[in-house]
Amino acid sequence: xxxxxxxxxxxxxxxxxxxxxxxxxxxxxxxxxxxxxxxxxxxxxxxxxxxxxxxxxxxxxxxxxxxxxxxxxxxxxxxxxxxxxxxxxxxxxxxxxxxxxxxxxxxxxxxxxxxxxxxxxxxxxxxxxxxxxxxxxxxxxxxxxxxxxxxxxxxxxxxxxxxxxxxxxxxxxxxxxxxxxxxxxxxxxxxxxxxxxxxxxxxxxxxxxxxxxxxxxxxxxxxxxxxxx
Amino acid sequence: xxxxxxxxxxxxxxxxxxxxxxxxxxxxxxxxxxxxxxxxxxxxxxxxxxxxxxxxxxxxxxxxxxxxxxxxxxxxxxxxxxxxxxxxxxxxxxxxxxxxxxxxxxxxxxxxxxxxxxxxxxxxxxxxxxxxxxxxxxxxxxxxxxxxxxxxxxxxxxxxxxxxxxxxxxxxxxxxxxxxxxxxxxxxxxxxxxxxxxxxxxxxxxxxxxxxxxxxxxxxxxxxxxxxxxxxxxxxxxxxxxxxxxxxxxxxxxxxxxxxxxxxxxxxxxxxx
Numbered sequence: 359x360x361x362x363x364x365x366x367x368x369x370x371x372x373x374x375x376x377x378x379x380x381x382x383x384x385x386x387x388x389x390x391x392x393x394x395x396x397x398x399x400x401x402x403x404x405x406x407x408x409x410x411x412x413x414x415x416x417x418x419x420x421x422x423x424x425x426x427x428x429x430x431x432x433x434x435x436x437x438x439x440x441x442x443x444x445x446x447x448x449x450x451x452x453x454x455x456x457x458x459x460x461x462x463x464x465x466x467x468x469x470x471x472x473x474x475x476x477x478x479x480x481x482x483x484x485x486x487x488x489x490x491x492x493x494x495x496x497x498x499x500x501x502x503x504x505x506x507x508x509x510x511x512x513x514x515x516x517x518x519x520x521x522x523x524x525x526x527x528x529x530x531x532x533x534x535x536x537x538x539x540x541x542x543x544x545x546x547x548x549x550x551x552x553x554x555x556x557x558x559x560x561x562x563x564x565x566x567x568x569x570x571x572x573x574x575x576x577x578x579x580x581x582x583x584x585x586x587x
Numbered sequence: 588x589x590x591x592x593x594x595x596x597x598x599x600x601x602x603x604x605x606x607x608x609x610x611x612x613x614x615x616x617x618x619x620x621x622x623x624x625x626x627x628x629x630x631x632x633x634x635x636x637x638x639x640x641x642x643x644x645x646x647x648x649x650x651x652x653x654x655x656x657x658x659x660x661x662x663x664x665x666x667x668x669x670x671x672x673x674x675x676x677x678x679x680x681x682x683x684x685x686x687x688x689x690x691x692x693x694x695x696x697x698x699x700x701x702x703x704x705x706x707x708x709x710x711x712x713x714x715x716x717x718x719x720x721x722x723x724x725x726x727x728x729x730x731x732x733x734x735x736x737x738x739x740x741x742x743x744x745x746x747x748x749x750x751x752x753x754x755x756x757x758x759x760x761x762x763x764x765x766x767x768x769x770x771x772x773x774x775x776x777x778x779x780x781x782x783x784x785x786x787x788x789x790x791x792x793x794x795x796x797x798x799x800x801x802x803x804x805x806x807x808x809x810x811x812x813x814x815x816x817x818x819x820x821x822x823x824x825x826x827x828x829x830x831x832x833x834x835x836x837x838x839x840x841x842x843x844x845x846x847x848x849x850x851x852x853x854x855x856x857x858x859x860x
Binding site: 433 | 767773
């Protein structure tokens with residue numbers, strides 16, 4: 359279970375939220391740009407240190423004291439695929455495995471399921487946006503992390519690309535059973551991955567619940583956020 | 588060497604070339620003229636100085652100086668890389684103020700006139716000083732020794748290497764090292780598997796610059812390590828005692844040693860980048 363209580367001052371905005379996420383569950387962090395969603399995710403990933411609070415995963419403290427990034431054991435995916443351009447796709451996907459040679463069957467499965475066969479031996483610096491995003495997802499999933507943090511992973515993709523990536527995530531979630539914490543400002547996309555959402559506004563929690571509950575909430579600020587563009 | 592020159596050495600990706608434009612013939616002519624003027628000193632190699640002297644004691648001294656320069660500069664570069672690379676990584680991660688202090692220190696070490704550096708270094712390490720006497724007890728002779736030669740070269744080239752390495756590290760795409768760490772790579776593995784391969788071209792440029800600076804150093808080395816004489820000092824000795832005819836063969840050897848090695852380092856870095 360992920361337990362997080364985070365307080366972080368950030369350029370005139372105080373981000374302050376508290377929530378928990380059961381193993382295997384999915385939660386969306388929803389809100390407008392600048393609400394502090396990504397800050398929360400970065401604090402959990404360890405890219406930023408909270409000013410105060412706590413982050414625990416299955417009882418083990420990730421903060422405080424801040425656990426080193428390489429010992430956190432979680433997957434983190436942003437809109438920037440952050441592939442290693444000097445390595446091939448195969449080397450990128452196997453990067454997080456301690457003994458890739460012993461996991462060739464697993465790597466083949468990852469390659470086939472994410473349709474990376476065509477570009478498997480290509481340099482990662484030569485991929486299209488959609489391909490790069492699939493490779494980044496494959497690299498993260500290859501480690502079988504118990505918790506995935508996704509920060510607007512669909513930004514910049516066309517509709518087909520978004521559909522493809524969501525389908526892959528749902529399929530893999532069924533197979534691997536990881537918990538999912540997703541940041542996005544698009545309720546349509548977020549609701550396909552997460553049955554519940556925590557809505558943030560100006561660094562604070564506005565409301566949380568299922569999408570049906572959110573849609574029925576009377577708060578005009580929430581209605582404005584959920585209204586189709 | 589200013590930061591722009593270091594940036595240019597660190598690799599073309601740091602300073603993308605402007606799109607090609609149509610150039611008039613007079614512009615090209617001007618550029619060619621500039622190139623000719625830039626390389627004109629090399630015409631001195633074809634000057635009539637009489638038959639070159641390459642025999643007896645002049646040849647022996649020249650060969651010894653070539654060996655001294657290549658061997659001791661190699662050791663100096665090893666020290667520069669081993670000490671300078673972690674220092675550049677440290678400065679890159681330092682806070683803004685601390686970083687400014689380090690950059691000022693590095694620029695100061697670069698801007699010190701070589702002769703002044705040599706005099707200051709020999710005063711700071713004099714045998715009756717506490718650092719010099721301590722080094723002497725440890726077996727390090729701080730003047731006219733191989734150790735003094737290497738130490739002086741380290742001092743004259745370290746600033747160039749660290750600033751170049753810093754630029755190379757700063758040019759890495761954001762987020763890659765953090766992503767590598769989140770994928771389970773320990774700090775040393777992140778450096779070996781991501782930072783080093785991606786910064787290799789810039790580091791090769793920094794090392795080339797440090798090599799040229801160190802092997803060509805005269806002003807500081809002539810004060811701290813007149814013996815064993817490296818190529819620049821031996822050239823000076825030849826010039827004073829034997830004249831241009833003895834200087835020319837060593838001068839060619841000097842150019843051959845000083846120029847191709849950094850070019851090879853740079854090409855190696857580019858090939859693997």
